[in-house]
Amino acid sequence: MNETLKVDRRDAKLALAHIYVAFIALALGGLAGLLQTLVRSGKFTLPANISYYTILTTHGVLLGLVLTTFFIIGFQFAAVSRTAGTFSDRVRFWGWIGFWLMTIGTAMTAFFILIGEASVLYTFYAPLQAHPGFYLGLTLVVVGSWISGFAIFAHYARWKKEHPSQVSPLLTFMAVVNMVLWLVCSLGVAATVLIQLLPWSLGLVDRINVLVSRTLFWYFGHPLVYFWLLPAYMIWYAIIPKIIGGKIFSDSLARLSFILFLFFSIPVGFHHQLMEPGVEPFWKYVQVVLTFMVAIPSLMTAFAMFATFEMYGRSKGATGLFGWLRKLPWGDARFFAPFVGMLFFIPAGAGGLVNASHQLNQVVHNTIWVTGHFHLTLATTVVLTFFGAAYWLIPHLSGRVMTKAMNRLAIIQTIVWAIGMAFMSGSMHFAGLLGAPRRSAFSTYGNSPQALEWIPYQIAQAVGGTILFIGIILVLVIVTNLAFFAPKGETEFPVGEVAETAERTPLAMENWKLLISITVALILIAYTIPFIDMIQNAPPGSKGYKLW
Amino acid sequence: MANEKIKGKATENSNLKGTLASVFLLGFFLIFTWVSVYFLFLERL
Ligand code: HEM
Ligand SMILES: [Cu+2]
Numbered sequence: 001m002n003e004t005l006k007v008d009r010r011d012a013k014l015a016l017a018h019i020y021v022a023f024i025a026l027a028l029g030g031l032a033g034l035l036q037t038l039v040r041s042g043k044f045t046l047p048a049n050i051s052y053y054t055i056l057t058t059h060g061v062l063l064g065l066v067l068t069t070f071f072i073i074g075f076q077f078a079a080v081s082r083t084a085g086t087f088s089d090r091v092r093f094w095g096w097i098g099f100w101l102m103t104i105g106t107a108m109t110a111f112f113i114l115i116g117e118a119s120v121l122y123t124f125y126a127p128l129q130a131h132p133g134f135y136l137g138l139t140l141v142v143v144g145s146w147i148s149g150f151a152i153f154a155h156y157a158r159w160k161k162e163h164p165s166q167v168s169p170l171l172t173f174m175a176v177v178n179m180v181l182w183l184v185c186s187l188g189v190a191a192t193v194l195i196q197l198l199p200w201s202l203g204l205v206d207r208i209n210v211l212v213s214r215t216l217f218w219y220f221g222h223p224l225v226y227f228w229l230l231p232a233y234m235i236w237y238a239i240i241p242k243i244i245g246g247k248i249f250s251d252s253l254a255r256l257s258f259i260l261f262l263f264f265s266i267p268v269g270f271h272h273q274l275m276e277p278g279v280e281p282f283w284k285y286v287q288v289v290l291t292f293m294v295a296i297p298s299l300m301t302a303f304a305m306f307a308t309f310e311m312y313g314r315s316k317g318a319t320g321l322f323g324w325l326r327k328l329p330w331g332d333a334r335f336f337a338p339f340v341g342m343l344f345f346i347p348a349g350a351g352g353l354v355n356a357s358h359q360l361n362q363v364v365h366n367t368i369w370v371t372g373h374f375h376l377t378l379a380t381t382v383v384l385t386f387f388g389a390a391y392w393l394i395p396h397l398s399g400r401v402m403t404k405a406m407n408r409l410a411i412i413q414t415i416v417w418a419i420g421m422a423f424m425s426g427s428m429h430f431a432g433l434l435g436a437p438r439r440s441a442f443s444t445y446g447n448s449p450q451a452l453e454w455i456p457y458q459i460a461q462a463v464g465g466t467i468l469f470i471g472i473i474l475v476l477v478i479v480t481n482l483a484f485f486a487p488k489g490e491t492e493f494p495v496g497e498v499a500e501t502a503e504r505t506p507l508a509m510e511n512w513k514l515l516i517s518i519t520v521a522l523i524l525i526a527y528t529i530p531f532i533d534m535i536q537n538a539p540p541g542s543k544g545y546k547l548w
Numbered sequence: 549m550a551n552e553k554i555k556g557k558a559t560e561n562s563n564l565k566g567t568l569a570s571v572f573l574l575g576f577f578l579i580f581t582w583v584s585v586y587f588l589f590l591e592r593l
Contacts, residue, residue: 306567350581
């Protein structure tokens with residue numbers, strides 16, 4: 001099992017299969033997004049009595065859950081195979097089992113959403129009740145992802161065994177951290193689905209403890225956003241330096257930030273439940289403090305990125321305070337798309353600090369501000385980084401090369417996305433500050449003056465949404481070209497090298513017993529007492545509702 | 549030792565002033581956003 005510069009063809013097929021599903025989800029989910037903005041502008045109604053909430057559930061599930069999970073697992077398979085060597089047949093076999101379980105689960109979930117039996121939105125909060133097939137499909141997606149996670153762990157364990165007392169390759173280590181994070185947090189969503197929602201929707205039990213189900217959901221839901229973000233950080237830390245021709249600023253800093261994400265991204269779910277009755281303010285406070293801790297590794301990442309770019313620019317002779325910016329390869333879509341993603345992370349992070357502060361959360365909670373926020377974090381920062389990665393990953397895996405024309409189209413795509421999102425997300429933020437609710441079709445609320453104030457912003461959202469949809473068409477053209485039509489040839493899978501000046505990485509960073517113990521201890525501290533309280537002092541549970 | 553040589557080189561060449569300025573600008577932006585919404589909150593109390 002040697003380190004290879006090229007991902008083995010058989011591993012490439014596995015990774016590509018995931019990526020295809022991800023982009024199919026983008027096509028369908030993007031169309032739903034466009035329809036949402038049009039409906040919310042008040043100038044358009046859905047044909048054939050289709051419910052707004054069916055479309056919105058489709059959008060949230062396909063883009064928030066399916067696109068992300070498939071792209072991430074596909075990318076990680078490729079990155080692990082590239083940096084820790086070709087998979088054994090067994091690892092690859094289980095990878096395919098994971099893929100098919102996830103794909104069948106996705107098809108099942110999508111089916112029940114589209115026939116209108118599961119318009120419960122992607123958070124599937126009780127007491128909204130979906131058809132059992134919806135929950136079963138989601139279960140298959142999660143179980144499939146676990147199998148793929150264990151396939152990655154097995155491959156990593158074998159690498160460690162064959163390279164005793166060596167530090168693992170950075171990308172492999174990062175993929176393992178991300179899958180450990182995913183495994184620990186998805187236990188929560190598995191618990192609420194299997195113990196609460198599924199029996200209740202099957203009619204085996206009549207009532208459900210709503211607060212417990214929401215708490216288990218957010219125990220999963222916040223780390224979920226880091227499960228999305230960490231692969232983007234893998235690309236920023238370990239791949240972008242190579243693309244620009246520079247060096248990784250510090251291997252230890254990159255690993256440390258990932259470890260901090262593992263520690264602090266799980267015991268923070270209450271920051272999504274700050275307005276929730278039934279949770280003691282003290283425990284909300286504890287989790288808000290932990291939330292601000294999880295801002296630290298993101299600030300470390302910002303620092304590392306600035307430093308990587310500046311070191312590179314200065315090595316090319318840049319002078320002055322910001323002269324290094326001019327030396328960056330602006331014409332290379334593999335750099336430009338993720339870089340624009342990074343820029344958007346600045347307002348995204350600022351908004352996140354607002355969301356996480358208890359008092360300020362009262363200003364924005366459940367308003368369209370929140371939707372604006374995660375279309376910056378997820379639908380711009382993460383997604384543009386994934387697009388930028390797709391521009392070399394897909395041709396690498398399909399044995400093709402990106403032409404100059406496609407590169408130019410990818411630059412245009414990035415600009416289109418940035419403009420569309422500035423309109424859509426910007427107006428969502430402002431409308432949210434004026435009180436406009438998220439997750440609601442168009443209404444003037446009986447011509448209330450406050451609701452009328454939101455309409456211009458809703459029209460701006462539709463303008464932005466239309467521009468974004470053009471962006472989706474462009475990226476689909478590029479991706480289809482790279483997968484099936486681009487000229488045959490070899491494309492590099494860039495993997496950065498560490499700067500000679502960086503300190504050596506301490507082996508203690510791979511002490512998994514210690515890392516997982518700290519993770520579990522923090523979860524127990526943050527959740528045990530309030531969770532017991534929710535069960536002991538529970539009100540009578542709720543029946544299921546189908547409000548659509 | 550080779551290592552020491554490298555360290556010496558590092559302190560000479562690594563000028564990260566732009567990075568320092570960038571993180572300060574970033575910090576100011578975060579504070580500015582937070583304070584703006586905070587005043588909105590106070591106004592609506
Ligand atoms: C054409 C591009 C897109 C448009 C026009 C769009 C539009 C929208 C709109 C208007 C909403 C909120 C509707 C409401 O709350 O009533 C929404 C929600 C959402 N969007 Fe997008 N979006 C786009 C792309 C994306 C992408 C790329 C992702 C993720 C990768 C994404 C993830 C989500 C999620 C998770 C929700 C939440 C659904 C919910 O609240 O249940 N969107 N989108
Ligand atoms: Cu969160």
